[in-house]
Amino acid sequence: xxxxxxxxxxxxxxxxxxxxxxxxxxxxxxxxxxxxxxDDIVVIVNKDNLNKVDREFVIRVYxxxxxxxxxxxxxxxxxxxxxxxxxxxxxxxxxxxxxxxLRAIWSQNIFTGRGMPPKVTSPDSEMKTLVxxxxxxxxxxxxxxxxxxxxxxxx
Amino acid sequence: MTIRKRxxxxxxxxxxxxxxxALPAHSQTPAPSIPPSPALEFSASGFLTATAGxxxxxxxxxxxxxxxxxPCFISDxxxxxxxxxxxxxAGPDSRLGVQGSVMSADRRYGATAQLVSRxxxxxxxxxxxxxxxxxxxxxxxxxxxxxxxxxxxxSEVQDVGLALPWTHLPSQLYGWEIVNYNGAxxxxxxxxxxxxxxxxxxxxxxxxxxxxxxxxxxGKRSRTDARWTDILGTEAKVSRSGFEARYVYMQSNxxxxxxxxxxxxxxxxxxxxxxxxxxxxxxxxxxxRAELLWIDRTADYGRDYAQxxxxxxxxxxxxxxxxxxxxxxxxxxPTIAEAHHTASAVLRYDLTNTSAVKVQFDVWRDxxxxxxxxxxxxxxxxxxxxxxxx
Numbered sequence: 001x002x003x004x005x006x007x008x009x010x011x012x013x014x015x016x017x018x019x020x021x022x023x024x025x026x027x028x029x030x031x032x033x034x035x036x037x038x039d040d041i042v043v044i045v046n047k048d049n050l051n052k053v054d055r056e057f058v059i060r061v062y063x064x065x066x067x068x069x070x071x072x073x074x075x076x077x078x079x080x081x082x083x084x085x086x087x088x089x090x091x092x093x094x095x096x097x098x099x100x101x102l103r104a105i106w107s108q109n110i111f112t113g114r115g116m117p118p119k120v121t122s123p124d125s126e127m128k129t130l131v132x133x134x135x136x137x138x139x140x141x142x143x144x145x146x147x148x149x150x151x152x153x154x155x
Numbered sequence: 156m157t158i159r160k161r162x163x164x165x166x167x168x169x170x171x172x173x174x175x176x177a178l179p180a181h182s183q184t185p186a187p188s189i190p191p192s193p194a195l196e197f198s199a200s201g202f203l204t205a206t207a208g209x210x211x212x213x214x215x216x217x218x219x220x221x222x223x224x225x226p227c228f229i230s231d232x233x234x235x236x237x238x239x240x241x242x243x244x245a246g247p248d249s250r251l252g253v254q255g256s257v258m259s260a261d262r263r264y265g266a267t268a269q270l271v272s273r274x275x276x277x278x279x280x281x282x283x284x285x286x287x288x289x290x291x292x293x294x295x296x297x298x299x300x301x302x303x304x305x306x307x308x309x310s311e312v313q314d315v316g317l318a319l320p321w322t323h324l325p326s327q328l329y330g331w332e333i334v335n336y337n338g339a340x341x342x343x344x345x346x347x348x349x350x351x352x353x354x355x356x357x358x359x360x361x362x363x364x365x366x367x368x369x370x371x372x373x374g375k376r377s378r379t380d381a382r383w384t385d386i387l388g389t390e391a392k393v394s395r396s397g398f399e400a401r402y403v404y405m406q407s408n409x410x411x412x413x414x415x416x417x418x419x420x421x422x423x424x425x426x427x428x429x430x431x432x433x434x435x436x437x438x439x440x441x442x443x444r445a446e447l448l449w450i451d452r453t454a455d456y457g458r459d460y461a462q463x464x465x466x467x468x469x470x471x472x473x474x475x476x477x478x479x480x481x482x483x484x485x486x487x488x489p490t491i492a493e494a495h496h497t498a499s500a501v502l503r504y505d506l507t508n509t510s511a512v513k514v515q516f517d518v519w520r521d522x523x524x525x526x527x528x529x530x531x532x533x534x535x536x537x538x539x540x541x542x543x544x545x
Binding site: 056057060065066067068069070072073074075082096097098099100101103104105107108110111112113114116 | 198200202252254256258262267269284286288290292293294298302303311312314315317318342344345346349351353394395396397437438439469472505507508509511544
């Protein structure tokens with residue numbers, strides 16, 4: 001005897017509906033507007049900043065290899081304190097580097113005159129406020145702190 | 156460079172500061188909501204490398220050791236960093252540097268000076284970097300003053316141990332008589348076709364008094380001045396997703412003079428042309444680099460060829476890596492051609508985000524021609540270093 005639970009899946013209309021819902025859920029997860037885990041890090045920019053950038057751009061800014069937005073305006077990069085959990089997560093999940101490795105990279109930049117590291121601010125709310133009020137700013141916060149005042153460019 | 160001997164430095168600094176004052180204010184000032192910053196931002200930072208090393212064995216040619224106690228391992232030609240046989244030695248690779256910078260609040264104008272004390276120089280303090288900087292826009296940077304010559308991939312950062320994979324850079328590539336210059340450079344950074352791109356042009360000159368490099372060739376007690384004039388060079392670097400490719404070209408005139416009883420002044424100017432190509436990968440756990448060098452000094456003695464290969468893998472805070480570097484000279488007189496290579500194994504451990512310890516084992520093999528007249532022989536070296544930035 002077939003189980004009562006399995007029986008509805010054989011009904012074409014309901015199965016199509018469930019498949020569509022599943023597809024919609026997958027598509028949503030791939031978009032920037034998708035809800036995400038509270039501990040995830042999102043990279044944010046000002047809502048008026050219309051430059052199209054990706055994760056590679058974020059890596060270049062936070063390793064000092066570029067200093068300007070695609071439209072030529074200077075990047076105002078913000079960082080969280082070195083011992084903060086948010087910075088650890090940002091370094092490993094977004095930049096693909098350890099904090100120690102980043103420190104070594106910025107040591108090169110500092111001691112060779114190629115640039116100064118991003119300005120440090122904290123906590124998430126302060127960084128979000130700075131990004132929301134400065135057109136050239138870029139920063140990162142926990143996804144749980146995200147609201148409509150800023151635009152997400154990477155996560 | 157010893158401070159008291161470098162009077163040309165100050166005109167450069169003065170010119171850069173005048174340039175700072177003459178340029179208009181930046182139009183892209185931070186929004187009013189950013190907390191107000193002081194008009195000038197001062198910062199100080201530094202680096203420390205404390206290294207101890209011991210020559211574990213090798214071969215010795217008493218006729219060519221130049222007064223060094225060999226078997227010897229040359230870790231830094233430019234500073235005459237030589238590990239001699241016998242007791243544990245801390246001098247050749249240990250150094251302490253402090254850097255002070257002053258920048259405008261928008262970080263567009265600034266000036267930087269760096270003092271370095273080296274064990275290889277008996278702890279003497281030298282001014283090695285001193286330059287003014289102007290960010291002309293978000294892509295163009297002008298620097299004027301005294302800087303490191305950007306000859307090879309790690310040249311500019313060769314003193315900052317924390318930024319290096321090794322306890323000391325492979326001598327086969329990083330071993331020349333001049334490492335700094337007084338002059339100017341213009342750096343352009345942008346994104347082209349999806350690649351982060353940096354183009355740098357530089358020009359200047361340098362005279363190295365009592366050059367460490369020449370002590371290795373002319374003898375430990377010798378005194379030789381080296382001079383590179385009409386330096387003109389360019390470097391181009393592209394990077395993407397952890398991959399990096401770099402090309403450098405530099406040309407200059409070279410001269411030297413061996414100080415002695417019959418001081419005859421600097422030798423005749425000889426032209427040199429340097430080409431360098433480097434490929435690197437550093438992303439997630441892997442780091443790798445290949446670097447190739449070709450120098451044309453046909454007007455002097457011949458041509459130099461050098462290669463470096465390095466591969467490492469990060470395992471948590473540990474980074475084990477191996478490298479091989481090779482130098483071969485094509486001398487106008489083949490009987491005195493210099494040639495050698497070094498194989499190295501390194502284990503790095505990041506103590507904190509700002510400090511690391513490394514253990515390195517090197518094997519140097521001499522392949523010079525039979526009549527090569529300077530320091531020669533094989534050697535094995537073990538070094539332990541502590542690196543820190545602050």
